[in-house]
Amino acid sequence: MTRLSVNINKIATLRNARGGNNPDLIKVAQDCERFGAQGITVHPRPDERHIRYRDVYELKEVVSTEFNIEGNPSEEKFVKLVLDVRPEQVTLVPDALGAITSNAGWDTVGNRDRLSRWIESFRSAGIRVSVFVNPDPGMVEGAKLAGADRVELYTEPYAAGYHADRGKAVAPFVEAAKTARDTGLGLNAGHDLDLDNLAFLKNNIPWLDEVSIGHALISDALYYGLENVIPMYLRQLQ
Template sequence: MTNLSVNLNKVALLRNTRNLGIPSVVNAAQICIDAGASGITVHPRPDERHIKPSDVYELAEMLSVEFNIEGNPFQPPFMEIVRQVNPTQCTLVPDAPNTFTSDCGWDLVRDREKLIPIINELKSLGIRVSLFMDTDPNQIQIAKKIGSDRIELYTEPYATAFRHGNVESVFQQYAAAARQAQAIGLGVNAGHDLNLQNLAKFCSIPNILEVSIGHALIADALDMGLSTAVKEYLKVLPESKI
């Protein structure tokens, strides 16, 4: 079964354009949970362009599903937030402060020594650790060696290839990366630009544990409503129950 974790960044982005507190991130989370989502994802950034620390704390108080907090552990106040909230999963992402959106996986040849104490601390707190990764087999091997529990495959290249109609060779790279990770004991998540059109093919890769979807799902919600959008994504996922 592949779990759906709904990323609520874009709900917060819309909320932040006015000072009225609407739409509510907490209310959106409850709608997603009621519709069957297995998790909620947020990515608090230092510039607070969308999710704010207060959103993270409020969500932690009400969530009845897995909470996935993603972000760069070397950018304050990310680690302080994670320590206080103690989410189910922490997905470490190497985005720079001025990055428009996450655009690459970790270079663990360069960053492994910096990440090891972060990973060790998170695991000591009982938090599952996932590293945002490209499909490079050498990098995936290092992810296991430095103690990560899972990887999240960065799927923008797959989504771009799907959109342009030349997806098969790229898809095979992702399938091979997932098989490799699973063979060495890493769980495999996926996220970035997955949508109702490209999700089924990607999740034909066996044993994808979780997909984190935000932008496309929230865009679909403008057409069909948030609850219905969540249910439509769940229909696509392997063995999802609505």
């Protein structure tokens, strides 16, 4: 079964809007697990506009499922954080400073040497490494050559094209996923996945290991409630 990792960045955004500790990020993470989530994802950024670095240390003490930390390893503070916390998985994302959200995968060919150094450092600490890539078989192969354990497919283009022509939208992701499978890489996916488009992606890529979903899931929780919406997403993956 494809695992569901809930990205709780949006909970931190809501908390930070008023200061204080409402909603309680730690409690929400624990509740997500209690409601069926099989992982918790955070993506701290240098300006700490949502997840704060101290949140990550505190979450490590309570998360009982898989803990996944996303971010740009070009930031020395991020590298130190990951090596201190030692999550089950780190996902390397080439975010630009000030980016609202992730908007592209790595050029794993042009950045192979840098990626290899980071990946070796994290794997030496016992951390599984996933590399965020566009749905390009060449970029998937580049991640393998750099030493990654998995790739995470950047699915915003799939979500953007889904309602116009879902077969056309998913096709490049299936090809990239086949390359990952053929080269022995694990496979994750994330960005703009929701209750409308998730099942079709899974049905076309049944060997998908994990999806990371935050914005859409938390938005849906405003209507359905967090306790209800996590099982709704899990059903799309069955």
